[in-house]
Amino acid sequence: MPRSRCRRISWRMAAKSSSSTRRRPTSRVAAVTFRAHGRCGSISSARHKGCTMLRFALTTLISLVIGATCATSYVYADAVEDFYKGKTITVITSTGVGGPFDLTARALAKHMFRYIPGRPTMIVRNMPGGGHVLATNYMYQQAEKDGTVIATVNNSVPLHQVLGGQGVRYDTRRFYWLGSTGTSNLMTVAWHTSGFKTMDDVMQRELIIGATGTGSGTFIYPNAMNVVLGTKFKIVMGYKSTAELDLAMERGEVAARAGASLAGILQERPTWIEGNRVVMLNQIGSERDKAFPHVPLMHELAKTPEQRRILTLLSRPPALGRPFFTTPDVPRERAVALRRAFEATMKDEAFLNEAKQLNLEMSPFGGERAAAIVNDTINVPAELVAKAKAVLEPK
Known part of the structure; x- marks a missing residue:
């Protein structure tokens, strides 16, 4: 190696220098090595030849490591791109056409593909049924596990699982969570002509309330309040979607409904609030919504510490918001690419503008947080789960 080249290397990589113009080592490995051979920078050093060889070997090793890392990244990126090119990703939504879940899924599909x-x-495929259990089971058992199917389902499905709910053939911990479009408290509302004004009224006389299935908050919450608090909700099952249920309440078939997302009401049925067409009986969440500070939380209605613990557990779903996930066992590089694409879409100006036009409230968060919320819901003490199970199934 030419002497001038050696001098430049010595000057650049020396561990210390009294000159203010000399730069610190850019590699910790290099810094440690050359501090041990402080005289290697001297052309007259007896170790000059050995140190030159050491520098050459070290530089070569670092270059190979960096090159291999970059090459691996490129291979993964190319493999993901090659796989998805020309493919179709299906977005499953566990609700019928219309409503915040469906509209969010369609807006996402319109923009996420670019990332x-x-x-x-x-494309979007609607799969309502079983209070969101049908679509969740499909994602776990039947959907392709290659990264070509993602889904959005009700945030109550982890709770339905932990309580051993009817029809569960899935494990939400094994899904790869992409993120959530945001959280919103769930409301229990009565139609304005029902004559019910507060939860005290529901303790005194029967209130007919509609539900879509046992895995849905439309059933879980009124049933929980009946068992734990002694309310008198009469639950009418069989509605295929919350949109159908809302119409049934407007027509007078039922007088109330539970598990109604506040964001969903504002998006789908703004006149309910603006025109005082519904009475807010309670809300489910960790804290009262700022717009309805006078409406009690479900767990605040508890009379004993044990009741409060059970109702607090059942109030966990709103923290998950409107989540999106893909199937278990998707190759990791594809799953990571989908999560990154989802998170990028949540910052996309065109997507956010469309969501605003659709009155879809957005407060998104990423896949790691969504997965943590799911795991926290599943991994609750067995003793509490045993006590809470009684509130899930019909009596």
């Missing part, structure tokens, strides 16, 4: 390597086509 997925290979720019696949994205």
